[in-house]
Every structure is written in structure tokens, then in C-alpha cells.
Amino acid sequence: MLSNRTRVLLATAVAPATWGTTYLVTTELLPPGRPLLAGVLRALPAGLLLLAIVRVLPRGSWWWRAAVLGTLNIGAFFALLFVAAYRLPGGVAAIAGALQPLLVAALATVVLRERLRLRTVGAGVAGVVGVALVVLTASARLDAIGVAAALAGAGSMAVGIVLAKRWTPPASPLVTTSWQLIAGGLVLTPVALLVEGPPSEVDAPAIGGYVYLSLVGTALAYVLWFRGLAALPAATTSFLSLLSPVVAVLAGWAVLGQGLSLFQLLGVAVVLAAVLVATRPTDRPADRAEAPDLTRPVRYGTAPVDGTP
Template identity: 85%
Template sequence: MLSKTARVLLLTAVAPVTWGTTYLVTTELLPPGRPLLAGVLRALPAGLLLLALVRVLPRGSWWWRATVLGTLNIGAFFALLFVAAYRLPGGVAAIAGALQPLLVAALATVALRERLRLRTVLAGIAGVVGVALVVLTAQARLDALGVAAALAGAGSMALGIVLAKRWTPPASPLATTAWQLIAGGLVLTPVALLVEGPPPALDAPAVGGYVYLALVGTALAYVLWFRGIAALPAASASFLSLLSPVVAVLAGWAVLGQALTPAQLLGVAVVLGAVLAATRATLRSTTNAQPPVAAPLRGGSRPASVCR
């Protein structure tokens, strides 16, 4: 029987797994050249839906904290990802994103006083190598601005993860996720209108794609993601994000018939090994102790005394 910690890890892993399907949905269903529109239509509807379910608004300092977290995890992250995607091959951008667990581990030692273990550093390096084997092609070219945007995007979400862990949530994961998605969507909306212009007419496949991304790839995924961050060490949770590029490549193979090279298969094995190495310590450390229990997935707020 799985421990509570193992169940939290598996549920948290659902988030990057669903994010790994984003590329397939985007290329096959959505209008081309509209990544910022996709970000807005993912974040805002999902956030408003969750807010309608919980009916809990931020209080006190959580008005600005939710704005900061929403900007780091959603608004700025999506915008920087857009710049990186347009100026870099997808493989190079994915490798830069794979640095996120190492950035989280470094930040967590300062902000959360989590111990930086050699195992974590080695697993982080292995994760970067594994993602490179999975996604990098011989035709990849570097662009200074694109690399800077990709690294800044990884740094933005890494800082967002650490702050989300440091700041004690005043409400359930449903509520705090709703606040972040709405804040991030509002930050991203003017950028999308300025860069991409008004939304185009959408056909049925595009509507279905946006609905999937909003409900599954955003509402469900981010609730599970932030729930896991609250319950797990920040460094361990961040390693699960390495599953996203692996799922993207496997989805292309399974659905689109794209071939997998021996190097990609080796990369998949290396990434999975890195994730297991980084999370196994968390499982071991809670075997003889009370495992972290995530907040329940329901509305309502905690007592005001927990607000910081």
C-alpha cells in the first residue's frame, strides 16, 4: 500500500504529465502563432471557474502575494516562454527549463532552509542531460536573447515555487490556485493583445483544445501542482517538472507516429532515473515519520491566524 507521501508525489506528477500534452494539443488543434492567447485562455477561465467553486477572495497581504505568485508562475513565465519559443529551437528551450530543479534547490536552501544534498545536485545535472538527449537536435542553434528568456522563465517559475512554499496559504489549494491563475491571466492579457492582436475566429477543434488546456492542463494540473508544493520539499516537487518534455516526446510517438531514436530512449531513462533519485530521499525520510499531508481539495479558508 502506498504511503501518503507517495500518493502526494504521484498526484503532483499528474501536473507535468498533462503539461507534456500541451505541445500536441497546440500543434494539432489551436490556431498557429498564438501562444500568448493560449496562455490567457488557459489561465483566466480556469481561475474564474475555481473561484466560482470556492467563493473565497484573498485577504490582507494575500492580494499582493497572489499577484506576485501569479505573475511568476503564470504571467511572466508564459510571456518568457513565448519569447524563447520564437527565438530558440524547442529542444534548447526545454533544456533551459530543465535547469529549474537546480534553481529551486539552490533557492530553497536560502529561503526555506532545505538541505542541499549532493544527490540532489547530481540528479539535477542528470535531468538536464536526460532532457537534452530527449529533445535536442543536431540543427539546434543558440540565440542570446532566446537563451536569456528561457533561463529567466525557468528562474521565474523556480522563484514562484519557493515563494509558494514559503508563504503559508490562507485558504485551500483550490482558492489559492484560482487567485494565481486570475492574476497571471490579467497580467498576460494586455501583453497578448499588444503582441498578437485581437483573438481570431475559433473553429470547433480549437475550442476543444482550449477547453482541454483550461480544465485539465491548467485548473486540474495547477491545483495538484500547488497542493504538492505545499506538502513536499520544494526541491523534490520541482524535479517532477522534468516529466513534461518526456511526455511531450512520447505523445508525439504514440499519437503522431514520430520515431524515437536510441538517444531519446536513453534520455527518457536518464530523466526517470533523476526523478526517482530526487524523490526517493523524500519517501525514505518520511517512512518512520509523519508524512506531509496536503491540504484538502475543497473551498473555504483557514483561520486568519495562519496568514503571514
């Protein structure tokens, strides 16, 4: 029988696995050249849907904390990815993103007092190497602005992950995820309108793609992600993000018939080994996962709020 910690890890891993299908959905279903629109339509409807379900608004300091977390984890992250995607090959951007677990581990040591283990550093380096083998091509070129944007995007989400762990949420992951998605979508909307202009007419496949990205790739994925972050050490959770480029490559192979080289298969093995090493449980009680209830009554201080109007 699987332990509670293993169940939490597997559920959390669903999030980066669904993010790995974003490239396939974007290239096959969505209109070209509108990544910021895709980001808005992923975040804002998903956040509003979750808010309609939970019917709980932030209170006190959580108005600005939700705005900060939504900007770091959603709004700024999506915008920086957009810049990196347009100025860099996908492989280079993915390698920059693979640095995120190392950044989270370093920040968690300072902010959360999580212990920085040698195996975590080794797994982080191995993860970067593995992702490079999976996605990098010999023709990859570098662009200073693109590299800076990719690194800033990884840093933005790394800081967002650590702060989300540092600021004890006053509500369930379902509630706080809705706040972050709405805040991130609102931050991203004016940027999308300024850069890409108003939305153009979309066809049925595009609508289906946006619905999938919003419901599965965002609402479900981020609820599972923040649920795992609440139960697991920040560094452990961040290593699961390495699964995203692996799933992207495997989806291209399975659906689009794209070839897989021996180096890519080796990279997949290295990434999976890095994730297994980094997420291996320890004997410390603080590392034992206890999954939070997604729908528990919310309490701010001493006043209960059960989510009803």
C-alpha cells in the same frame, strides 16, 4: 499499499504530465502564432471557474502576494516561454527549463532552509543531460535573447515555487490556485493584445483544444501541483517538472507516429532515474508528505471563512 507520500507524488506528477501534452494540442488543434492567447485562455477561465467554485477572495497581504505568485508562476512564465519558443528550437528551450529543479533546490536552501543534498545536485545534472538527449537535435541553434528568455522563464517559476512554499497560504490549494491563475491571466492579457492583437475566429477543434488546456492542463494541473508543493519539499516537487518534455516526446511518438532514437530512449531512462532519485524519501520527518485538504474551510487569522457568500 501505497504510502501517503507516494500518493501525493503520483498525483502531483499528473500536472507536468498534462503540461507535456500542450505541444501536441497546440500543434494539432490551435491556430498558429497565438501562444499568448492560448496562455490567457488557459489561465483566466480556469482561475475564474475555480473562484466560482470556492467563492473566496484574498484578504490583506494576500492581494499582492497572489499577484506576485500569479505573475511569476503564470503571467511572466508564459510570456517568457513565448519569446523562447519563437527564438529557439524547442530542445534548447526545454534544456533551459530543465535547470529549474537545480534553481529551486538552491533557492530553497537559502529561503526555506531545505537541506541541499549531493544526490539532489547529481539528480539535477542528470535531469538536464537526460532532457538534452530526449529533445536536442544536432541542428539546434542558439540565440542570445531566446536563451535569456528561457533561463528567465525557468527562474521566474523557480522563484514562484519557492515563494509559494515560503508564504504559508491562508487557504486550501484550490483557493490559492484560483487567485494565482486569475492574477497571471490578467497580467498576460494586455501583453497578448499588444503582441498578437484581438482574438480571431476559432473553429471547433481550437475551441476543444482551449477547453482541454484550460480545464485539464491548467485548472486540474495547477491544483494538483500546488497541492503537492504544500505537502512536499520544494526541491522534490520541482523535479517532477522534468516529466513534461518526456511526455511531450512520447505523445508525439504515440499519436503522431514520430520516431524515437536510441539516444531519446536513453534520455527518457536518465530523466526517470533522476526523478526517482530526487524524490526518494528520507527519514527526516520534514520530508514526510501530508496532503492538504483541497476544500477545507479557510481561516484568516482567527476569523473563519467557509467559502459561502
